[in-house]
Amino acid sequence: MVNAEKFIAKAITEIKSEAGENKVVMALSGGVDSSVCAVLAARAIGDRLIPIYIDTGLMRKGETDRIRTLFEGTQLQIIDGGDEFLDALKGHTDPEAKRKAIGERFIRVFEREARIVGAKCLLQGTIYPDRIESEGGIKSHHNVGGMPPHMEFTKVIEPIRDLYKDEVRDVAGALGMPKEIQHRMPFPGPGLAVRVLGEITREKVAVIREANWIVEDELVEMYRPWQCFAALIGLGTGVKGDNRIHGWIVAVRAVNSRDGMTADPVEIPFDHLVRIGSRITADIPSVARVVYDITSKPPATIEYE
Ligand code: XMP
Numbered sequence: 001m002v003n004a005e006k007f008i009a010k011a012i013t014e015i016k017s018e019a020g021e022n023k024v025v026m027a028l029s030g031g032v033d034s035s036v037c038a039v040l041a042a043r044a045i046g047d048r049l050i051p052i053y054i055d056t057g058l059m060r061k062g063e064t065d066r067i068r069t070l071f072e073g074t075q076l077q078i079i080d081g082g083d084e085f086l087d088a089l090k091g092h093t094d095p096e097a098k099r100k101a102i103g104e105r106f107i108r109v110f111e112r113e114a115r116i117v118g119a120k121c122l123l124q125g126t127i128y129p130d131r132i133e134s135e136g137g138i139k140s141h142h143n144v145g146g147m148p149p150h151m152e153f154t155k156v157i158e159p160i161r162d163l164y165k166d167e168v169r170d171v172a173g174a175l176g177m178p179k180e181i182q183h184r185m186p187f188p189g190p191g192l193a194v195r196v197l198g199e200i201t202r203e204k205v206a207v208i209r210e211a212n213w214i215v216e217d218e219l220v221e222m223y224r225p226w227q228c229f230a231a232l233i234g235l236g237t238g239v240k241g242d243n244r245i246h247g248w249i250v251a252v253r254a255v256n257s258r259d260g261m262t263a264d265p266v267e268i269p270f271d272h273l274v275r276i277g278s279r280i281t282a283d284i285p286s287v288a289r290v291v292y293d294i295t296s297k298p299p300a301t302i303e304y305e
Helices: 004-019 032-048 063-070 082-089 095-117 128-135 165-174 191-195 202-223 270-283
Strands: 023-027 049-055 077-080 119-123 155-157 227-240 243-256 287-292
Touching: 004 032, 004 119, 004 155, 004 165, 023 032, 023 095, 032 049, 032 165, 049 063, 049 095, 063 077, 077 095, 082 095, 095 119, 095 191, 191 202, 191 227, 202 227, 202 243, 202 270, 227 287, 243 270, 270 287
Parallel strands: 023 049, 023 119, 049 077, 119 155, 243 287
Antiparallel strands: 227 243
16 A cells, blocks of 8 residues: 555656646546546646546536536636547447547547647556556556557656555545545546447437436445446347337446455345336336346456446
8 A cells, every 4th residue: 555645745746857847738537546636736737737528428427517516616628529439439349449449539639639728748547457457458448558559749647557546545535635536436438438338329328328327326325336337238128018129238237346456246135126127217218128237357347348
């Protein structure tokens, strides 16, 4: 476990020296990793830091409004990238291709904004497990292996690249950040795209956004899991009224974990699971079936892609 105070002092010195006199754009999602980076970088280089939040159209329900409120009064720029990201994802079914398309879009949007403000460096909240899992060759986290080979940035600064998530939370505490951010559930950079198997469409994203909202509403407060969410895993038959229908199959996943490297399913009482299933099928008419995922990591990953 790192000594948070020592880490903070070292990280600030490192950001100062890496940035030099340059302006720096940073990817701020509002999660604990990027928020910690934003505080460290603001202390290191003040208003030469330009934090940018991109609404990729793949965010959770209400997320962009939450970020707007949370960071009100700061320099944060909010970019609406919904159409751009959905266009970039069109036709892609392979998980790696989807991650790469998203990683590339992120960089292109940051480059565009960097040109406008005259920034040369990009700062991002990559943590140790992102690098380990990308280097393992199974999947490219959007902010590591998912990045395009050619970028306009002369430097990428990653102040928390050696930390695990629980260490990042300790640093957030030492920085005096709000509990809401410190203990927030992880949410993947590619967003709901890794919670929809296969090709992304607006309709699928709308379905899974609503289902995620229901799952979080049912489970976060009660079980405080490491992560809980819904994923759209296919299309099957169902019956609604007198008709057989084709409807979406939604998987509910809730896991406990220490660092995201291994995980176990949360034991949810059966009657609560049934209630969640009924709520999802009632609120989202195009869903015909809901299942609960009982797999640990390994062999499954936490996300579906
Ligand atoms: P997996 O699915 O690999 O997830 O067991 C481990 C942790 O990482 C998150 N995750 C990601 N985070 N970009 C991210 O920023 C990604 O591409 C990505 N893929 C997975 C996942 O939500 C879990 O917390």
